[in-house]
Amino acid sequence: MAHADEAALFNKDESKVDWHDKALWFVRQKRDKSAHKVKGWETLRDLASAIKANVMSNLDNYLVQFEENAQKNGVTVHWAADAEEHNKIVHSILQQTNVKKVVKSKSMLTEECHLNPYLEANGIEVVDTDLGERIVQLAKEVPSHIVLPAIHKTKEEVDVLFQKHLGTKPSNGDPQYLTNEARKHLRDKFLKADAAITGVNFAVADTGGIVVCTNEGNADMGAHLAKVHIACMGMEKLIPQEKHLGIFLRLLARSATGQPITTYSSHFNKPAPGTEMHIVIVDNGRTEQLNREDFRASLHCIRCGACMNTCPIYRRSGGHSYKATIPGPIGSILSPGKDLTKHSDLPFASTLCGSCSDVCPVKINIHEQLYKWRQVIVKDVPQPVVKKTVLKIAGRVLANSKMYGFAGKSARFILKHAPRFVTYSKFNAWGEARDLPEVKDDNFDTWYKKRQKHE
Known part of the structure; x- marks a missing residue:
C-alpha cells in the first residue's frame, strides 16, 4: 500500500497517534534545549557538514586509508557490493569460527540488508540486545525509528509482549520492572554468545578504528565477551581524523x-588477544547515490533521527507507514534512490x-532534496490520471490571474453559502477533524486595491 494508506491505518487509533506525536515532539524539544546550551552550535554544524562533504569528495582515498590502517591493527576488512554479499560474508565468518549464537547491537545497515532472517534461515540464533530492538524483534516487527526503534509501542503493549516471550508477570507496564527483566534475559544471551555483531557510527580513516555509540553498553558487552566481533558499516560512515570525533559526538546525541x-562512545581499534575482529564495508547503492549530484548530500547523514522527531508527517503517520528501513524525511530521500517505483x-x-x-546536525538540505525527487518522479514514474488532470487544471488556473481571481471568488461564495454537508463531504479530508476558518467576502488583492485608493 502507498504511504498515505498505511498512515490511514496508523491513524485509526487516535489516542495512540496523539501519544506518538507528543512523545517525538518531546524529544525534539529536548534537542532544542540541549543545542542552545552549546556555544558555537551552528559552527559545529558547519564543520560537520564540511567534513562530510570532504569525505564524499575523496571517498575512495579515505576508504583505502582506513582499510590499510585497520589491517595494520590486526583487523580483517571485507568489502560487500550489496546486501546479498554482505550477508554471505557475515555468514562465512560465522561458519569458519563455528558460531551458532550471535548477539547484535543496533545496526540499521544490518536491517537494511535483512541480515537477521538470513542468518536464522541458516541455523544461527541472532539476538538483538538493544532494548528497543529486542522488543520489535520479539514482536516480529521492524524498527519504526532509527534511534527509538520501539517508539510505536506503549509500555502496556511491551508488558504483554514480555509476558508471552519472557514469562514475566503482569506489571501494568511498569518500565523499571520490564527493564530489569529484559536485562536478566539479555545477560544470559551475552554470556552464551559465540560472536557479536555491531554497527558503526564513525570509522576513522587515519587510525583504522571504529566508534560505536550506545546508551545501554550492549555493544561493549557483546564485543568484549564474544570471541568474534563483526562490525558492519556503510561506506559513508568515514571521517578523516580522530580529532574530528569531538565535533560529531557533540552533535549526535544532542540531535x-x-x-x-551517549552513555557509551566505544572505540574499537584492534582485536583482543585470542579473538577476531572483522569489519564489513558495504556499498549497497551508496556509490550510485553519490553519483547523483542533487542527492549526494544525503550520504552525510549520521543517523540521529532528528528529522523524524520534528517532521509533522512522520510523527502522525508512524515509521512503519514508510515501508523502508530508514523512514521519515531522510529515508524519503534515500529510498527512491534504491527503488524509484x-x-x-x-x-x-x-x-x-x-x-x-x-x-x-550536518545541515543536509532535506526538504529541497525531497522537492527535487518530486520533480524526477513526475517525469519518470507514470502518475494516476486523476492526479495528472487535477494538476494540469490547477497549473492553468494559477498561471492566469483572471481565472485565479474567478476561482477564488467562486470558492469563497461556496464555502460561505453552501450547506454544511456540501463543504464537509468525503472530498474534504481536512474537514473530518477540523472546521475551516471563517470565510471573508474579500481576498487580499481586493483589500490591497481598496487601500491603495484610500491612500
Missing part, C-alpha cells in the same frame, strides 16, 4: 535525544516545511 553525549510516494509524504533541514 538524537537531547543528551550531551516502489518508493515514489515517499517524497510526497512531506509538507516541505523545512523543519527537518533546520534540525539536521
Whole structure:
C-alpha cells in the first residue's frame, strides 16, 4: 500500500497517534534545549557538514586509508557490493569460527540488508540486545525509528509482549520492572554468545578504528565477551581524523535525544588477544547515490533521527507507514534512490516545511532534496490520471490571474453559502477533524486595491 494508506491505518487509533506525536515532539524539544546550551552550535554544524562533504569528495582515498590502517591493527576488512554479499560474508565468518549464537547491537545497515532472517534461515540464533530492538524483534516487527526503534509501542503493549516471550508477570507496564527483566534475559544471551555483531557510527580513516555509540553498553558487552566481533558499516560512515570525533559526538546525541553525549562512545581499534575482529564495508547503492549530484548530500547523514522527531508527517503517520528501513524525511530521500517505483510516494509524504533541514546536525538540505525527487518522479514514474488532470487544471488556473481571481471568488461564495454537508463531504479530508476558518467576502488583492485608493 502507498504511504498515505498505511498512515490511514496508523491513524485509526487516535489516542495512540496523539501519544506518538507528543512523545517525538518531546524529544525534539529536548534537542532544542540541549543545542542552545552549546556555544558555537551552528559552527559545529558547519564543520560537520564540511567534513562530510570532504569525505564524499575523496571517498575512495579515505576508504583505502582506513582499510590499510585497520589491517595494520590486526583487523580483517571485507568489502560487500550489496546486501546479498554482505550477508554471505557475515555468514562465512560465522561458519569458519563455528558460531551458532550471535548477539547484535543496533545496526540499521544490518536491517537494511535483512541480515537477521538470513542468518536464522541458516541455523544461527541472532539476538538483538538493544532494548528497543529486542522488543520489535520479539514482536516480529521492524524498527519504526532509527534511534527509538520501539517508539510505536506503549509500555502496556511491551508488558504483554514480555509476558508471552519472557514469562514475566503482569506489571501494568511498569518500565523499571520490564527493564530489569529484559536485562536478566539479555545477560544470559551475552554470556552464551559465540560472536557479536555491531554497527558503526564513525570509522576513522587515519587510525583504522571504529566508534560505536550506545546508551545501554550492549555493544561493549557483546564485543568484549564474544570471541568474534563483526562490525558492519556503510561506506559513508568515514571521517578523516580522530580529532574530528569531538565535533560529531557533540552533535549526535544532542540531535538524537537531547543528551550531551551517549552513555557509551566505544572505540574499537584492534582485536583482543585470542579473538577476531572483522569489519564489513558495504556499498549497497551508496556509490550510485553519490553519483547523483542533487542527492549526494544525503550520504552525510549520521543517523540521529532528528528529522523524524520534528517532521509533522512522520510523527502522525508512524515509521512503519514508510515501508523502508530508514523512514521519515531522510529515508524519503534515500529510498527512491534504491527503488524509484516502489518508493515514489515517499517524497510526497512531506509538507516541505523545512523543519527537518533546520534540525539536521550536518545541515543536509532535506526538504529541497525531497522537492527535487518530486520533480524526477513526475517525469519518470507514470502518475494516476486523476492526479495528472487535477494538476494540469490547477497549473492553468494559477498561471492566469483572471481565472485565479474567478476561482477564488467562486470558492469563497461556496464555502460561505453552501450547506454544511456540501463543504464537509468525503472530498474534504481536512474537514473530518477540523472546521475551516471563517470565510471573508474579500481576498487580499481586493483589500490591497481598496487601500491603495484610500491612500
